[in-house]
Amino acid sequence: MKGILLLLLLLLLSLLFWEPVLGANVTYDHRALVIDGTRRVLISGSIHYPRSTPEMWPDLIEKSKAGGLDVIETYVFWNIHEPVRNQYDFEGRKDLVRFVKTVAEAGLLVHLRIGPYVCAEWNYGGFPLWLHFIPGIKFRTDSQPFKAEMQKFTAKIVDMMKQENLYASQGGPIILSQIENEYGNVQSAYGLAAKTYINWSASMATSLDTGVPWVMCQQADAPDPIINTCNGFYCDQFTPNSNKKPKMWTENWTGWFLSFGGAVPYRPVQDIAFAVARFFQRGGTFQNYYMYHGGTNFGHTSGGPFIATSYDYDAPLDEYGIIRQPKWGHLKELHKAIKLCEKALVATDPTSSSLAPNVEAHVYNTTIGCAAFLANIGIQSDVTVIFNGKSFHLPAWSVSILPDCQNVVLNTAQINSQTTSQQIKYQTLKHKRTDESDHSSEALQSDWSFVNEPIGISESDVFAKPGLLEQINTTADMSDYLWYSISIEISGDEPFLFNGTQTNLHVESLGHVLHVFVNKNYSGRGIGNSGNAKVTLEKTIMLSRGNNTIDLLSATVGLQNYGAFFDLSGAGITGPVKLGGQSGSLDLSTKEWTYQIGLKGEKSRQFEDFEASQWVSLSTIPTNQPLIWYKTTFDAPEGNDPVAIDFTGMGKGEAWVNGQSIGRYWPKNIAPQSGCSSCNYGGAFKSDKCLKNCGKPSQQLYHVPRSFMKRDSNTLVLFEEMGGDPTKISFVTKQIGSVCAHVSELHPGPVDAWNSSGQNRGTLGPMLTLECSYPNQLISSIRFASFGTPHGTCGNFNHGKCSSANALAVVQQACIGLKYCNIGVSAKSFGDPCKGVTKSLAVEAVCS
C-alpha cells in the first residue's frame, strides 16, 4: 500500500515537473492569431512531406525559413498511413513526426491540416480505398460508418502529436489544425445532411482537445470556435463569419499543378506579390502559400485523373528543392516589408480611402506606429497619387508598402531580386564506374535486358463474370491495370462481319486509358484527358474463323480527388462493347468476361527482382513494343546536384530505382500547340492564364532523389505500356548556371536597409545584389553588365541604346571573388550615359 502511495506521489511529482514549461497559449481574436498574448502576422508555406524525402526536408525547411516563412503547412495523407484498415505506416517519407520535428528544429511553426479529406491532387483525395468497401458508407456526409473511421484516424493523428508533445500548448511547433477541407465548395450536393456533418466534424475536432485553434477552409458556416478561412488566387475580399475571428488565407496558389496532356502552368511573381500585399492591406494576418515546395508524386500517389508525376507547382522552391528566382527572392523581400508593418497591422483595423479611380489606400494608424498600403488595381495604367502630403508612382496592378506611412520600401511590381538560370547537364547512362569486369562476351550484349508482359489473362487467380465490371470496385486500386477478356467463335457468316473477317469494335469506358488486343495482337487504344476521362473507341478489327480472343486492358492514371461524390466517379470499361457491321451487331456487354487484376510482372514484383533468370539479354532488345519490362544498371551521376531521368523516347509506364517507384512516366503525352501566348502579370490570374511548353511533352524529366540511389550499381526497371526505346533515355543533373539581377534606378532599395520608422533610406537607395546561393561558391566572372537601358532576360541580356562604358569594370571590381556583393544603381557609380532617361543596371554573373 505504501509502495503504491509512493508510486502515486512520484507520478504526481513527475507530472508536475514534466508539465512543459515552454507551452505556448495559442488563441485568436478578430485581428489575428494570438500567441502568448501577442497578436501575430504569420507567413506560412505548404510542403507535403511525402512529396520529397526525409533527406531533403532539412534543406527545404531552411530555404523556407530563409525566404521569410514563419509556418510550414502540410496535409496528413490518410491512404499512405493506413493502407490496410488498422495497419499503420509512418516510415521513411511517411514519417510525419520526424517532419514536424524537423520543422521545429529549424525554429518554425506548423499548421497541421489533418483533413482527413485533403484533395491535394492526391490519389482519391487521400482516402484509403478500403473505405469504399465498408457496407453502407457514404463519404463526407452524415454517415455513421464514415464518421466512425474519420474520427478514428483524426484522433490517431492527434494522439501521435500529443505523445510527442508537438502541440504548441505542450511546447511543440503546431499552432493550428484543420478539419475537413473545402467542403463548402461541394456542400450543396449533400443536402441537409451536410450541415449535420459539418457540425459533427467541428465538435469532434474540438473534443480532441489539442489546445490550439482549428480551422475549416472554404466553409462559410464553420461553427464556433472553428475559424473559417479562405483559399484562392486572391483572398483580399474575404471576411470570416464572425467578428471574433481573424482573416486567414490557407491556400494561396503560387502556381498550378500539371496534368499529363496539358501545358506547364506558371504564375508571375508580381501577381502573387500583389495578391499577398492586397490581403494584408485589407486586414489579413495569416497567409499560406500553396505550394511553397510542390515536389513529386512518387509511386501511385498522384490524384486525377491525369495529374502528372511532377508537382512542381511553379512554387518558390522547385520540384528538386532548388530556389526558383526571382519568385523566392521577391517574396522574401515582400515578407520583410510586411513584417516591418506588423506592430501597426495587428494593433487596429485599417481605414480605407480612394485616392483616384482604381487606387485604394489602407492605413493602420496607431499610437505605436503607422503603416500604409497603396494599391493600383487598374490593369492598364500606372498612376501617380498624393498620399500623406507626398507624391507616389504606382505601376498598374501593384501595391506599395509604406511601413512608416511615408516611404515606400517595396512595390509588388518592381522586382529587385536575383534570377538564376538553371543549367541542365545531360549525362550518358554510365553502367560501370570501373571497367574491371568488362568481359568481351558482355560487350556483345545490350546494357538492357527485358521480359515480355503477357497479353491477356496469364495468371491463375482470375475470375469470370457475366457483364462489365467497374474498375475501381474490382481492383480496389491494387494496380492501375485490369484485363477484360472474352473469346468468341467465328464461323464467317455472322451478320456483324463484313468482307469476310472484318468487324467494327466499339468500346465505351469511363477511362482513363484503354488498349485493345485481338488474338494477342495490338489493335488500337483510346486515351482520355483531364477534362474528360471517358474513352470511346471505334476500331475495325480482323477476326479469323474459329476461336478469337479480345483482350481489353484498362488503365487508371490517378484516382479522382475533387468534387461532390468524387469517390464514386468510377473507371474502366462499363460498356457497351459491341461488334458491328452493315447488317448486324453483337453486344458483348452482358456476356461472360474473364478478369485479371494487375499485371503478371506486378504480382511477381519484377521491379525488385533484379537477378531473376527470366530477364533476357540480347544484343538488340525489342523496342516500340507494348507491354514490356526493361532493366539496366547504372552508377549515380557524380556530385550532389539533383538528378532526373529524361524519358524522351519512351511511351507511358512506370519506373523504379532500386525497387522504389519514382512514379508514372508519360513523355509521349504532348501539350496542345496553342494556349501559351505571352502572359502579362496584370489582371486577375486563373489556372490557364500563363502556360508554357505548348506542343512539347507535358513532362519529360522525372526526379530521382539522391537517397534512392547508391554510388554504383543501381538498378533501373521500367514497365512500358505503349512502346518505346529505353536506349534513348538519359540522366540529367540540374545546376545553377548563372545568377542575374536587373534593377531600376527608381527602385526603393533593399528592404533590409529599412526599419519601421523609414530610417536609412538616404544612405542606400536602389541597390543591385548578387549572391551565390550554394555553399563554397564565389562569383568567378561577370558575363554581362550594363547601366543604361539594357533589355532581355537572364542568359540573354543585351545593351540598349544608352549604355555606360565602364559598367563591366565597375561590377567586376565590386563582385569578383566574393560570395555576395551590392552595387548602387545610380549615376554615382557609373556616370550618366543619357540624362533624363530612366536607367537600370543588368548583370549576369557566374558562380563557381
Ligand SMILES: *[C@@H]1O[C@H](CO)[C@@H](O)[C@H](O)[C@H]1NC(C)=O
Ligand atoms: C490564453 O490566452 C487567452 C487570451 O489570450 C486567455 O484568456 C487564457 O486565460 C490563456 N490561457 C492560459 C492557459 O494561459
Ligand SMILES: *[C@@H]1O[C@H](CO)[C@@H](O)[C@H](O)[C@H]1NC(C)=O
Ligand atoms: C449546427 O450548429 C448550429 C450552431 O452551431 C445550429 O444553429 C444548427 O441548427 C446546427 N445544424 C444542424 C443541422 O445540426
Ligand SMILES: *[C@@H]1O[C@H](CO)[C@@H](O)[C@H](O)[C@H]1NC(C)=O
Ligand atoms: C495618423 O493619425 C494622426 C493622429 O490622428 C494624424 O495626425 C495623421 O495624419 C494620421 N496619419 C495618416 C497617414 O493618416
Ligand SMILES: *[C@@H]1O[C@H](CO)[C@@H](O)[C@H](O)[C@H]1NC(C)=O
Ligand atoms: C471491303 O473491302 C473492299 C475492298 O478491299 C473495300 O473497298 C471496302 O471498303 C471494304 N468494306 C468495308 C465496309 O470496309
Ligand SMILES: *[C@@H]1O[C@H](CO)[C@@H](O)[C@H](O)[C@H]1NC(C)=O
Ligand atoms: C498483327 O497486326 C499487324 C498490324 O497491326 C499485322 O500486320 C499482323 O499481321 C498481325 N499479326 C497477327 C498475328 O495477326
Ligand SMILES: *[C@@H]1O[C@H](CO)[C@@H](O)[C@H](O)[C@H]1NC(C)=O
Ligand atoms: C478459346 O480460346 C480461349 C483462350 O485460348 C480458351 O480459354 C477458350 O476455352 C477457347 N474457347 C473455345 C470454345 O475453344
Ligand SMILES: *[C@@H]1O[C@H](CO)[C@@H](O)[C@H](O)[C@H]1NC(C)=O
Ligand atoms: C461499386 O459497387 C457497389 C456495390 O458493391 C455499387 O453500389 C457501386 O455503385 C459501384 N460503383 C461503381 C462506380 O460502379
Ligand SMILES: *[C@@H]1O[C@H](CO)[C@@H](O)[C@H](O)[C@H]1NC(C)=O
Ligand atoms: C530605425 O533606424 C534608425 C537608424 O538606424 C534608428 O535610429 C531608429 O531607432 C530605428 N527605429 C526603429 C523603430 O527601430
Ligand SMILES: CC(=O)N[C@H]1CO[C@H](CO)[C@@H](O)[C@@H]1O
Ligand atoms: C476550389 C478549388 O479550386 N480548389 C483547389 C485549390 O487548389 C488546391 C491545390 O491546387 C486544390 O487541391 C483544390 O481543389
